[in-house]
Amino acid sequence: MSRGxxxxxxxxxxxxxxxxARTDTGRVxxxxxxxxxxxxxxxxxxxxxxxxxxxxxxxxxxMAALSILEHVSRRERPGTAASAxxxxxxxxxxxxxxxxxxxxxxxxERAQAEPDRAGMGSTVVGAWISGAIVSVxxxxxxxxxxxxxxxxxxxxxxxxxxxxxxxKNVLLRALGREAKVAVDVRELAVQPDDYLLLCxxxxxxxxxxxTVSNAIARLRDPQRICDELVDLANRHGGPDNITVVVVAVIxxxxxxxxxxxRRLSGGHIAAADSAS
Amino acid sequence: xxxxILRLDDREVNRWSLGPVVTIGRLPDNTIVIDxxxxxxxxxxxxxxxxxxxxxxxxxxxxxFVNDTRVNRHTLRNGDVIRIGDHTLEFDAKHGGDVDxxxxxxxxxxxxxxxxxxxxxxxxALLAMLQEAGADGQALDSNKVGVLRVLKGPAxxxxxxxxxxxxxxxxxxxxxxxxxxxxxxRIAIVITRSDQGYTATRMRSTAKINGEPLTGHCDLxxxxxxxxxxxxxxFGFSR
Numbered sequence: 303m304s305r306g307x308x309x310x311x312x313x314x315x316x317x318x319x320x321x322x323a324r325t326d327t328g329r330v331x332x333x334x335x336x337x338x339x340x341x342x343x344x345x346x347x348x349x350x351x352x353x354x355x356x357x358x359x360x361x362x363x364x365m366a367a368l369s370i371l372e373h374v375s376r377r378e379r380p381g382t383a384a385s386a387x388x389x390x391x392x393x394x395x396x397x398x399x400x401x402x403x404x405x406x407x408x409x410x411e412r413a414q415a416e417p418d419r420a421g422m423g424s425t426v427v428g429a430w431i432s433g434a435i436v437s438v439x440x441x442x443x444x445x446x447x448x449x450x451x452x453x454x455x456x457x458x459x460x461x462x463x464x465x466x467x468x469x470k471n472v473l474l475r476a477l478g479r480e481a482k483v484a485v486d487v488r489e490l491a492v493q494p495d496d497y498l499l500l501c502x503x504x505x506x507x508x509x510x511x512x513t514v515s516n517a518i519a520r521l522r523d524p525q526r527i528c529d530e531l532v533d534l535a536n537r538h539g540g541p542d543n544i545t546v547v548v549v550a551v552i553x554x555x556x557x558x559x560x561x562x563x564r565r566l567s568g569g570h571i572a573a574a575d576s577a578s
Numbered sequence: 579x580x581x582x583i584l585r586l587d588d589r590e591v592n593r594w595s596l597g598p599v600v601t602i603g604r605l606p607d608n609t610i611v612i613d614x615x616x617x618x619x620x621x622x623x624x625x626x627x628x629x630x631x632x633x634x635x636x637x638x639x640x641x642x643f644v645n646d647t648r649v650n651r652h653t654l655r656n657g658d659v660i661r662i663g664d665h666t667l668e669f670d671a672k673h674g675g676d677v678d679x680x681x682x683x684x685x686x687x688x689x690x691x692x693x694x695x696x697x698x699x700x701x702x703a704l705l706a707m708l709q710e711a712g713a714d715g716q717a718l719d720s721n722k723v724g725v726l727r728v729l730k731g732p733a734x735x736x737x738x739x740x741x742x743x744x745x746x747x748x749x750x751x752x753x754x755x756x757x758x759x760x761x762x763x764r765i766a767i768v769i770t771r772s773d774q775g776y777t778a779t780r781m782r783s784t785a786k787i788n789g790e791p792l793t794g795h796c797d798l799x800x801x802x803x804x805x806x807x808x809x810x811x812x813f814g815f816s817r
Contacts, residue, residue, distance in 0.1 A: 329603070330599050330609075331597075349727075369665050390741055390742045390771075391742070391743050391744075392742075392743070395743065433765075434765070434768065434779075434781055435770075436770065450794055450795055451794060455770075459773075462643040466728070472592075487743075488743065488770075488772045488773075489744040489770050489771075489793075490770045490772070490777070491744070491770055491779035491781070492767035492776075493779060493780070493781075493794065493795075507606060507607065508607055515585055538607055539601075540608045540611065541601070541606040541608070570613055
């Protein structure tokens, strides 16, 4: 499906992305229960951090990612009722929320049915980009950040007892642990040169936000940013599985062209610009 | 799975089910963080060896004590009390050994390592406790809705309510604030709403905010004046 099919999003402002991603077991754990999923052609990016131990945690995070992808890619049946709280969201945000709710149900049902998977669960942070609008949904303590001109803004609020300090490892919400889950959704607009970063707590517990921001400012290339951040988390002990997805927003062809002509007409063209 | 119960002055601070390796210390990268200057950055660790958990002091400054005896290496037995500074950690080897314990009322379940999950009831109790302590941040009152009041220019309404999480200003049909004119972009500005407030993001326009060109993302404050496509709009909140 093309991004233009999404209802409610005015066409005419499509952005391109460059994507980097890496996941790593870290230095302490023996298993990697994190997963990431990248569908740049759909604008969908997910990070899930499984819990529940061998092998249930891996199963839960993978189920979460795949079922969200499946739900988001499926053609919506017309007349799907929207709940009252949904009304203020764009259709794609509502669909992303339903996809996450649905994945909760799948994992919960499987955990109930298979005793050796009892108690499995997963966090999720997902970004679905449509035009210049990003819908971000999350459950648990995996985070989304927006980097814009050297400022790193946290887009999600951890569903843990406290975001820092002694209780940050106490999760209040996770997929698959209860029959229903509340999903936090927010919308934001992005511009060329913005960076979206999705990560599991293995990154944020090991690497300070200022260091993350510096790495983006210095490296710029999404894959190099991911590699550097995972290496840093490991150098800080790698206490947990580490997953990082970085989406760099690049202007559309139209944007690059108009930017270039504006600079030309303004007489501000620099050697570095014309080379790139 | 055995667990460790952290106490300070006989008050329970936290508890963890043990994974194969548990690190204890002051720095945030430990599995069990002890917020005390008496604890070294990486103070001690406990690792599964065969069927036993073995506690090891990591050359800490103030030492690791088990049942009031300083130890370098110690095989943990049920009921052992580890002391680090003023904090104690009780080793509970029996926990979770049978189905009854696993279905115990408090339902704190965790993966090997450190993430603990709380069910809804426990969550409510703890939230109440935290709110009493004033730990809740400054969130935007969800009843306060942003408004763009038209100060000047040809608009179809005197004011626009920013009820949606995303509102568009531009020529597109789906825009909340419809702009006219040949060279007007389909989307000039996007205004998004989160629990921290409203943010205006320039898409394709030469908009001004308080007389300065709007570039990037701008967090809106009461009284901000936005000029775009012949309209002058003032941002505020409705009651």
